[in-house]
Amino acid sequence: MQKEIKQTAVIGASAAGISAAIYLKRAKVDFILISKDLGGEMLTSGIVENYPGFIKTNGFELSKKFEEHLKYYQIDIEIDKEVIEVQKIENLFHIKTQEEIYFSKSIIISTGSKPKKLNVPGEEKLRNKGVSYCTVCDGPLFKNKIVAVIGGGNSANEAGIILSEIAQKVYVITKNERMKGDKIIIDQLLTKKNVELIYLGLTQEILGENKVEGLVYLDLKENKLKTLKVDGIFIHIGMQPNTYFIPKEWNILNEYKEIKVNKLMETEIEGVFAAGDVTDVPFKQIGIAVGQGITAALNNIRYLNRIQ
Amino acid sequence: MIKIYTTTHCPFCKLAKEFLTSHGFTFEEINVEENEAGFEEMVQKSGQYGVPVIDINGEIVIGFDIKRLKEILKIE
Numbered sequence: 001m002q003k004e005i006k007q008t009a010v011i012g013a014s015a016a017g018i019s020a021a022i023y024l025k026r027a028k029v030d031f032i033l034i035s036k037d038l039g040g041e042m043l044t045s046g047i048v049e050n051y052p053g054f055i056k057t058n059g060f061e062l063s064k065k066f067e068e069h070l071k072y073y074q075i076d077i078e079i080d081k082e083v084i085e086v087q088k089i090e091n092l093f094h095i096k097t098q099e100e101i102y103f104s105k106s107i108i109i110s111t112g113s114k115p116k117k118l119n120v121p122g123e124e125k126l127r128n129k130g131v132s133y134c135t136v137c138d139g140p141l142f143k144n145k146i147v148a149v150i151g152g153g154n155s156a157n158e159a160g161i162i163l164s165e166i167a168q169k170v171y172v173i174t175k176n177e178r179m180k181g182d183k184i185i186i187d188q189l190l191t192k193k194n195v196e197l198i199y200l201g202l203t204q205e206i207l208g209e210n211k212v213e214g215l216v217y218l219d220l221k222e223n224k225l226k227t228l229k230v231d232g233i234f235i236h237i238g239m240q241p242n243t244y245f246i247p248k249e250w251n252i253l254n255e256y257k258e259i260k261v262n263k264l265m266e267t268e269i270e271g272v273f274a275a276g277d278v279t280d281v282p283f284k285q286i287g288i289a290v291g292q293g294i295t296a297a298l299n300n301i302r303y304l305n306r307i308q
Numbered sequence: 309m310i311k312i313y314t315t316t317h318c319p320f321c322k323l324a325k326e327f328l329t330s331h332g333f334t335f336e337e338i339n340v341e342e343n344e345a346g347f348e349e350m351v352q353k354s355g356q357y358g359v360p361v362i363d364i365n366g367e368i369v370i371g372f373d374i375k376r377l378k379e380i381l382k383i384e
Contacts, residue, residue, distance in 0.1 A: 139315075
């Protein structure tokens with residue numbers, strides 16, 4: 001059966017996509033919200049203390065609040081639908097998932113990002129066998145064990161703090177000269193007695209057969225390979241945007257594969273808007289994603305009015 | 309019989325439980341953060357040191373894998 005043509009398709013349902021959907025619904029735009037999941041990477045955010053109106057919450061609770069808001073406006077989501085390809089053919093967008101194809105006159109891409117991999121030997125083989133990208137999920141499995149956090153930003157700092165309460169010993173290994181991120185979190189990490197920070201350390205290999213037994217890193221200060229015995233490794237080295245479905249010929253990605261947008265969340269392709277962590281915005285924050293989602297929706301409405 | 313191995317704050321465990329409940333399935337939850345024997349059981353069954361792990365009559369699902377859950381539980 002031929003699907004109807006929507007005015008807009010919002011791809012991705014986390015902070016940016018949900019905010020856009022709320023604004024589109026209130027403006028009575030005929031749109032569809034398609035997403036692999038609800039909440040995206042926000043779900044794995046541990047404690048959230050910087051989103052206005054919520055003094056202390058977490059990614060899961062916040063995403064549940066967003067879901068409630070969608071339900072309040074009776075916004076349906078095509079959930080569990082991962083977009084695998086998007087095409088623009090004669091001013092009509094064809095949005096393909098494994099199961100279906102959707103059509104729209106414009107799109108808002110808000111597919112967020114996913115954790116970057118180290119791409120070192122042993123990482124893939126030992127995933128979920130001591131290698132984890134979700135400290136909130138798997139951290140508690142390493143009670144009184146020795147673990148390492150790889151990374152040098154906010155997520156790594158937070159992971160270090162969470163694990164310091166669980167594990168016997170926590171190494172935090174960063175390739176940088178110092179930890180980056182919110183000072184309040186770094187200060188908290190530095191007070192933890194069982195945390196050892198290793199600066200200028202470049203992880204080279206994860207060791208183990210059926211489970212993690214250690215890691216090898218290059219000490220950039222001494223230019224020497226060093227081995228640590230650890231039971232678990234938590235990788236928090238940043239995120240990579242979910243832009244794999246965007247046609248190369250659109251040429252809207254920067255060197256980090258983020259979508260280049262202007263201040264109105266427009267891309268170089270007419271009718272294509274983007275918002276949130278998938279864009280080249282330098283600060284990846286829930287609050288910023290919300291604002292970008294709203295901007296994308298409002299500008300999308302203006303665009304739809306213009307083309308009609 | 310469905311067994312789900314979880315930790316207290318794991319968001320994907322919560323989503324998996326919600327998914328099962330919303331489709332009318334009951335399950336036994338084993339919080340491996342508190343239950344050491346349960347943790348050993350999970351590792352033995354799945355080789356996994358990550359949650360959630362779901363055991364549906366001996367079929368093991370790693371993570372909150374909706375497609376696989378739908379397939380095994382025959383959900384349309």
